Every structure is written in structure tokens, then in C-alpha cells.
Amino acid sequence: MEWNNLDCIKYFKKKFPLFFVILLFGSLFLNLGIIKSETIIMQGSDFNIYLSSGENLNFQHLATDYSEAFQITLSILSGSLNGSDGKITIWLNEGEMSFLSQDNATLQGEHILFIVNNNKFNEYANIENGDVVLLKWTNPYPLKPLLPIMFIIGMIGFGGLFGGPLYAIHKIKQKEYREGFINGVILTSIGVAFILAWLWS
Numbered sequence: 001m002e003w004n005n006l007d008c009i010k011y012f013k014k015k016f017p018l019f020f021v022i023l024l025f026g027s028l029f030l031n032l033g034i035i036k037s038e039t040i041i042m043q044g045s046d047f048n049i050y051l052s053s054g055e056n057l058n059f060q061h062l063a064t065d066y067s068e069a070f071q072i073t074l075s076i077l078s079g080s081l082n083g084s085d086g087k088i089t090i091w092l093n094e095g096e097m098s099f100l101s102q103d104n105a106t107l108q109g110e111h112i113l114f115i116v117n118n119n120k121f122n123e124y125a126n127i128e129n130g131d132v133v134l135l136k137w138t139n140p141y142p143l144k145p146l147l148p149i150m151f152i153i154g155m156i157g158f159g160g161l162f163g164g165p166l167y168a169i170h171k172i173k174q175k176e177y178r179e180g181f182i183n184g185v186i187l188t189s190i191g192v193a194f195i196l197a198w199l200w201s
Contacts, residue, residue: 042090049099051081059095059137067093072111072137079105083133094138101131111140154198160191 051057056075063069072095074081083099107114107125114125115134127133168184171177 039092040089041092042095043088045087047086047088049081049083049086051076053078053080053105057081059090059097061090061093061095061139067139068141070139070141072109074107074109074112074135077106077108079103081105081107081127094136096134096136098132098134101127101133102129104128109135109137112137150198153194157191157194157196157198160187161195162191164188164191 049057053076056073059072059074061067061070061072080103081101082103082105083101086097086099088097089095105127107127108123110123112123113136114121114123115136116125116127116131125133164184164187167187168180171180171183174180
């Protein structure tokens with residue numbers, strides 16, 4: 001079957017979304033599992049907590065391979081934070097603390113979700129004696145991929161560089177010359193471009 005440059009362009013436009021999806025999922029696969037939020041770095045229970053008006057409680061998260069260090073501050077604006085039956089769990093990228101309030105207080109905390117008797121309040125809450133209080137917080141900074149993005153692009157490029165010719169040979173053996181040649185050239189060209197972009201960076 002004869003084909004010209006216009007046929008190649010139309011065919012490329014038709015097949016490009018498929019190649020893009022393959023490359024996208026390849027990138028996601030290489031980053032799979034970098035966010036291990038289930039990893040507990042601190043846990044405690046059955047403690048009491050007491051802070052008076054004007055005092056702060058800080059939750060410090062150390063830097064990891066994919067996240068910056070960050071600190072969450074709980075401020076007591078008025079009253080007294082007097083809690084019993086305390087429980088706390090801190091994961092790599094988030095944390096939560098619960099307690100039974102024994103006094104009245106006004107609490108404030110940026111990036112903290114307050115859940116008082118199953119009612120949710122963002123960054124600000126009034127608590128009373130007998131309230132069941134749960135505090136939740138997450139990392140306010142964007143996560144960093146475990147592998148540098150340009151390295152991922154380079155590895156995808158090598159996949160295209162070797163996969164393109166192999167795909168073309170496979171199709172040619174099935175006597176699908178047109179599809180094998182076009183797709184093989186496209187995959188190989190994308191692979192070379194990604195490798196050059198990785199090396200140039």
C-alpha cells in the first residue's frame with residue numbers, strides 16, 4: 001500500500017494519544033509507591049495534655065526523600081487545653097491527635113482540621129468540657145518524586161529507543177509493513193528525544 005507524508009501525519013495524530021498514555025503510565029509506574037503514608041513514625045496513647053492560653057503545641061515532621069520538613073502549630077487562643085485519654089499517630093506526611101476535653105478552650109491551627117463531636121472545623125474551633133476532639137493535619141508542601149523527573153523521562157526514552165525497533169520487526173514479520181514502520185519510527189524518535197532531553201538537563 002502506498003502512502004504519502006499526509007497519510008503519515010494523519011496516522012500519527014490518530015496514534016499519538018495511545019503513545020502518550022503509554023508514556024504517562026510508564027512515568028507513574030516508576031514513581032509508584034513513593035508516598036508511603038501508612039508508615040508510622042510516632043505513636044502514643046493514654047496520655048494527658050495541658051496547655052494554657054497563649055501557649056502553643058508544635059508537631060514537627062522531618063524531611064524525607066520526597067517531602068520537605070514541616071511544622072504544624074496548635075495555638076490556644078483562650079481558656080485551657082486540658083485533655084485526657086490522649087492518642088497520637090504521626091505518619092510520614094500527616095498526623096492526628098485525639099483527646100477528651102476536660103475544660104473550655106478556643107483552638108487555632110493552620111492546616112489543621114478540627115473534629116469536635118463529629119463536627120468539622122477548619123483551622124479554628126471552640127471546645128468545651130466533655131467534648132471528644134480529633135485533630136488532623138497534612139503536609140502543606142508539594143511532594144517531591146522519589147526519582148528526578150528528568151531521570152524518569154530518560155528511562156522512558158530508553159524504552160522507546162529499544163521498543164521502537166522491536167515493535168517494527170514484530171509487525172514486519174506479520175507483514176504489517178506500514179504500521180510497523182510508522183509506529184516503530186515514532187517510538188524510536190520519541191525515545192531519542194527523551195534521552196537527549198534527559199542528557200541535556
